[in-house]
Amino acid sequence: MSHTPAALETGTGLDNRKLLMWLFLASECLLFGSLIGAYLLYRGQSVVGPYPEDLFDIPFTSVSAFVLLMSSVTMVLALAAIQRGDQRGLRIWLLSTALLGLLFLSGQAFEFTEFNHEGLSLSSNLFGTTFFVLTGFHGAHVTVGVLILLSLLVMAWRGRLTQSQSLNIELAGLYWHFVDVVWIVIFTLIYLIQP
Amino acid sequence: MTLAESRGIKGPTEREAEAEEVKEGAHPGPLEYVKIGLILAVITAVEVGIYYIEAIEDVLVPILIVLSAIKFTLVVLWFMHLRFDSRLFSWLLAGGLMLAGILMVIVLSTLGGRLV
Amino acid sequence: MRRLVSVALLIALVGLLIGCAGADPDLDQNTFAPEGDVARMQRDILIVWVLGPAAVIFVVMQALLIYAVIRFRRKKGQELPRQVHGNNRLEYAWTIAPAILLLMLIVPTVAGVIELGRDAADDALRVRVVGQQFSWTFQYPDLTDAEGKPLTVFGLPGEVGKPSTGRPAELHIPVDREIGVTLESVDVIHSFWVPKLAGKLDVVPGRTNSMWFNATKIGSYSGQCAEFCGFQHADMRLIVVAESEEDFEAWVADQLEGGGAARSGAGEPALVSYGE
Amino acid sequence: MVGALRRLRQEGESYQGVWSWLTTVDHKRIGIMYGVTAFLFFLMGGIEALLLRIQLSSPNNAVLDPDQYNRIFTMHGTTMIFLVVMPLSAAFFNLLIPLMIGARDVAFPRLNAFSFWVFLGGGLFMNASFFTGGNILKGELGAPDAGWFGYAPLSLQSAGTGIDFWAFGLLILGVASMASGFNFIVTIFNMRAPGMTLLRMPLFVWMTLVTSFLIIFAMPIITVALFQLLFDRLYGANFFNFEAGGQPLLWQHMFWLFGHPEVYILILPAMGIVSEVLPTFSRKPLFGYPFVVISGLAIAFMSWGVWAHHMYTTGLGPIANSAFGVSTILIAVPTGIKIFNWLATLWGGAISLKTPLFFAVGFISMFVIGGLTGVIHSIVPSDYQQQDTYFVVAHLHQVLLGGAMFGLFAGIYYWFPKFTGRLLHEGWGQLHFWLMFIGFNITFQPMMILGLLGMPRRIYSYPEGAGWEWWNAVATVGALLIGVSILVFMFNVVLSLRRNDQAGPDPWDGRTLEWAIPSPPPAYNFREIPTVRARDDFWHQKYEEDETGRPVPIVGGGAQEPEEEEHAEGEGHGIHMPSPSFFPLIAAIGLPIIATGLIYDAAIVAVGVAVLVVGIYGWALEPASE
Structure with missing residues (x-):
């Protein structure tokens, strides 16, 4: 998010910060891999309820997943906007992405509260433990993403994001899309597939 | 770390040509993004739809996995531009994913867990 | 100098391990003086397949290293040496040769894993071992009293904050008969280890591991918990008493008459409610 | 507030002394801070080790009670791995990588400063736990007590x-x-400078690259495991709660999935150092460079498939044990290739018997034992006996102290003149080596015997009559000798800095780019970014080979001209360097505060988050070139 020009000449011809972001995302694969692995290991192993089949509300979560998916579209439209110098488009799409992200988060907050009412907590059983920690970590990533988007939005509003700085949007986008694809995996493996 | 040796890294002479190429191939336009977005929305709808079809219960799991893999690939290739960007980035992501996947399978199999 | 040290060490090692005189038989845990088939197999694999070859490689490598440093040290007025960048043939040689040698090690590894990992024989004496901070409990599920209660030997629990005293729990077994052990824990991870009879196997809560071993000589064999389990880990000991079949049966009868629960030493048992 | 800090920073640029160090983004200064801090932690971990050895010197000893013993051995292991060997390697990465690849700094200088401050904060945070147990003067120690492996x-x-301190400390x-x-x-x-292709990179650079990849892939796994542990401890989650169906072995899997690549994270940098020291002092290029590189890559790759050899005795079953046995056996192949190539590098050379070479040869010698004992451990059935005994203690110290630390000391003696401008005294250096080498051998070789005699690890005491008394006493004497050798080293450093024995830019007739510039290097490293034409480029600037392959000095070649005038130029060099910054330090301070809050009081978390946010936003908004 700094105002630095793209790196001059680099050994690979790739921008330093973009390479850094990709390395970060590669290592994030291991982070989410571990969390998902723990969920899968303990799936169906809870000694007491409530169990996933008692709680999951597939239509609701599908809408959530859809919201996050669409936020990826608006995110990439924000990038396309700044790349052609369309400041107004940039602001609109950034704002939409942040709002969709917030919508997803409120959906998650609602879901957590509902589950909690039904008696599921971090300590109630293995399902509660692995579910809350996995989706909670994902939610924390989305939260950070929203903060980044809002920060960029403020910068855009002040006119401090010019066409030449589109890399800032691109990097935020890479992060955002990654968080989105993690949810694609979670949605299928955790919600839709239940043995 | 065969990643380091991957084709993404070139000698100094090849670098400039590569850099040019990357710029030219730049990114697709908004229209294409919206199209991808529509496809993603449709796949999600299909996923949720078939979830409720009892007739295909036996093959539901593989179908769901394939569909989500398609979604994953679309986002990664278009929205994250791996299709147009340096090979190195693709290698990094693929490396992380494969490592995570393989390790997960081994751990689960030794502890009596199942992937799906 | 360094070669001397190595040779001296090697001699010391061999001498000490073969003899190991002076150790208290109740405390001796020398893995090189096995009295059970499992431990003997483990020692033999170690010496024949790895320790022996490793000693040879060790001596050769150290000798080459010392020779190189002394022989090729820079002498006064010496010119710079010829610049050798490598030799592909040598590289292939010292990749393939060690690989072949190492691949041979797969034989004892897999064979040993399978033999030690097999189920205990049908006629084996079954023993259920329960680890608890910081003691062992042994139950013989097939040796029951008139009411059907299995014979159980309760270990003494340690008291947190005080080192344990007294004689540890005794596991009585008949000599020359296979013992099939199942291992359970009620708190943290322990490891069941009687070095002169068999290598260790962890005692993991929420999981039942099993192993087999035997003793080929009458005597008592010291063992102890081998996985760090907290405050008094060092004091979580046990003794395996291997007796003749007659002595063992007499011991069993004696214990069953005494109410079904044998206690070693005085004090309250570790697992009061255990062994229903 | 951000504005005020920015002003303070700009003032900071004109400050000398402490302020300039707190705000520095210069990789060399960061490297020195890493090195000094890691060495102080080394002293700490060493004192812990001596306490353990003194307790074990005789049976039924009572210098430490079991509780103190457990806490101290936990901190000894944690300190030596995370606060000594890793950061010492990081010190060398920092000091050398930009110089070796012909760059003026690292890619992200402020991120680099952030790394150091986070490391320092994490180390202090972890050690602060000693004070949480009551009155430390009465021997009431806090500190973790479940071993560095923290088995659930x-x-x-x-x-x-x-x-909690341990887990948060490791997360930080x-x-x-x-x-x-x-x-x-x-x-x-x-x-990399123009012409510095991958296969022209010095081996140390290669090993840094490989190590860094291991770090970024292994760390997330332990991160998740530590979070799971903390969720279990602090919020009643069930990851490892067997009563709720959780599996304690999941912790072991995740810990060693990280832990075994970690072993190579610890040893590969030392291998890189040795691969630089041996050619310089034998005046021959590294034998089989591409093979040494590839074997490094192979080790890193295979390190992902051997973790469960730490779990042979957990009852994973014959298939898993056989598979991991085979993979563990095979990782000896690339390790062997390295050792053979080092030996071949010495072979036929003109070896100067200087302290760095002694340590490098000591490294090989001890690493051979470490490698062989590693193969011994890979044999599953016999390892059921050695697992968790002093045989393992001997093995791991042969790899990490005899291996990694000897390699790192070789590096310290080798590059000390580059970064201080002064040579370390040879005589004291060799005394240090011999004391450490002999001390090491009489500490750890007896432990192999103790292991075979059935002495388990992590016991605070042992009874009289088990046959372990003599070798334990010997090991303790050896440990004291290692302690003395470290005192000799410290004395040598102080003496050498005072003696002012000027090293000049190239005291060892070096081969790589860092020797082409003055000692200590100017802030901007290279006045002009060099163009690299060969592997060991600097050597080839100095020598060309005649038809028999013998090097002939090039008249007026690189080494002979000390570029003194650059010193005089001082600030006026006109090369734009990254500006110093407070924000990495501020952001780093946030992390231990957050961790403290999570252990004690949520209100403190808010303070920590605020500090972190100030740090990050100040950092992001600060105009700086990176």
Whole structure:
């Protein structure tokens, strides 16, 4: 998010910060891999309820997943906007992405509260433990993403994001899309597939 | 770390040509993004739809996995531009994913867990 | 100098391990003086397949290293040496040769894993071992009293904050008969280890591991918990008493008459409610 | 507030002394701070080791009670791995990578400063746990007590806050390692001087690259495991709660999935150092360079498939044990290739018997034992006996002290003149080596015997009559000798800095780019970015080979001209360097505050988050070139 020009000449011809972001995302694969692995290991192993089949509300979560998916579209439209110098488009799409992200988060907050009412907590059983920690970590990533988007939005509003700085949007986008694809995996493996 | 040796890294002479190429191939336009977005929305709808079809219960799991893999690939290739960007980035992501996947399978199999 | 040290060490090692005189038989845990088939197999694999070859490689490598440093040290007025960048043939040689040698090690590894990992024989004496901070409990599920209660030997629990005293729990077994052990824990991870009879196997809560071993000589064999389990880990000991079949049966009868629960030493048992 | 800080920073640029160090983004200064801090932690871990050895010197000893013993051995292991060997390696990454690849700094100088401050904060935070147990003067120690491996469920059940400090401490240190891992990968990929192709990179650079990849892939796994442990401990989650169906072995899997690549994270940098020292002192290029590189890559790759050899005795079953046995046996192949190539590098050379060479040869000698004992451990059935005995203690110290630390000392003696401008005294240096080498051998070789005699690890005491008395006494004497050798080293450093024995730019007739510039290097490293034409480029600037392959000095070649005038130029060099910054330090301070809050009081978390946010936003908004 700094105002630095793209790196001059680099050994690979790739921008330093973009390479850094990709390395970060590669290592994030291991982070989410571990969390998902723990969920899968303990799936169906809870000694007491409530169990996933008692709680999951597939239509609701599908809408959530859809919201996050669409936020990826608006995110990439924000990038396309700044790349052609369309400041107004940039602001609109950034704002939409942040709002969709917030919508997803409120959906998650609602879901957590509902589950909690039904008696599921971090300590109630293995399902509660692995579910809350996995989706909670994902939610924390989305939260950070929203903060980044809002920060960029403020910068855009002040006119401090010019066409030449589109890399800032691109990097935020890479992060955002990654968080989105993690949810694609979670949605299928955790919600839709239940043995 | 065969990643380091991957084709993404070139000698100094090849670098400039590569850099040019990357710029030219730049990114697709908004229209294409919206199209991808529509496809993603449709796949999600299909996923949720078939979830409720009892007739295909036996093959539901593989179908769901394939569909989500398609979604994953679309986002990664278009929205994250791996299709147009340096090979190195693709290698990094693929490396992380494969490592995570393989390790997960081994751990689960030794502890009596199942992937799906 | 360094070669001397190595040779001296090697001699010391061999001498000490073969003899190991002076150790208290109740405390001796020398893995090189096995009295059970499992431990003997483990020692033999170690010496024949790895320790022996490793000693040879060790001596050769150290000798080459010392020779190189002394022989090729820079002498006064010496010119710079010829610049050798490598030799592909040598590289292939010292990749393939060690690989072949190492691949041979797969034989004892897999064979040993399978033999030690097999189920205990049908006629084996079954023993259920329960680890608890910081003691062992042994139950013989097939040796029951008139009411059907299995014979159980309760270990003494340690008291947190005080080192344990007294004689540890005794596991009585008949000599020359296979013992099939199942291992359970009620708190943290322990490891069941009687070095002169068999290598260790962890005692993991929420999981039942099993192993087999035997003793080929009458005597008592010291063992102890081998996985760090907290405050008094060092004091979580046990003794395996291997007796003749007659002595063992007499011991069993004696214990069953005494109410079904044998206690070693005085004090309250570790697992009061255990062994229903 | 951000504005005020920015002003303070700008003032900071004109400050000398402490302020300039707190705000520095210069990789050399960061490297020195890493090195000095890691050495102080080394003293700490060494004192802990001596306490353990003194307790074990005789049977039924009572210098330490079991509780103190457990806490001290936990901190000894944790300190030596995370606060000594890793950061000492990081010190060398920092000092050398930009110089070796012909760059002016790393790719992200402020991220680099952030790594250091986070490391320092994490180390202090971890050690602060000593004070949480009551009155430390009365021997009431806090600190974690479940071993450096923190096996659940023992680590869940442990009372007090020791384990929480340990887990949060490791999480914080993980942030530092990850940040520097990313940074050095980008640096090595992107910042190489023109002509510095991958196969011209010095071996140390290669090993740094490989290590960094291991770090960024292994750290996330332990991060998740530590979070799971903390969720279990602090919020009643069930990851490792066997009563709720959780599996304690999941912790072991995740810990060793990280832990075994970690072993190579510790040893590969030392291998890189040795691969630089041997050619210089034998005046021959590294034998079989591409093979040494490939074997390094192979080791890193295979390190992902051997973790469960730490779990042979957990009852994973014959298939898993056989598979991991085979993979563990095979990882000896690339390790062997390295050793053979080092030997071949010495062979036929003109070896100067200087201290760095002694340590490098000591490294090989001890690493041979470490490698062979490693193969011994890979044989599953016999390892059921050695697992968790002193045989393993001997093995791991042969790899990490005889291996990694000897390699790192070789590096210290080798590059000390480059960064201080002064040579370390040879006589004291060799005394240091011999004391350490002999001390090492009489400490750890007896432990192999103790292991075979059935002495388990991690016991605070042992009874009289088990046959272990003599070798334990010997080992303790050896440990004291190692302690003396470290005192000799410290004396040597002080003496050498005072003696002012000027090293000049190239005291060892070096081969790589760092020797082409003055000692200590100017802030901007290279006045002109060099163009690299060969592997060991600097050597080839000095010598060309005649038809028999013997080097002939080039008249007026690089080494002979000390570029003194650059010193005089001072600030007026006109090369734009990254500006110093407070924000990495501020952001780093946030992390231990957050961790403290999570252990004690949520209100403190808010303070920590605020500090972190100020740091990050100040950092992001600060105009700086990176």
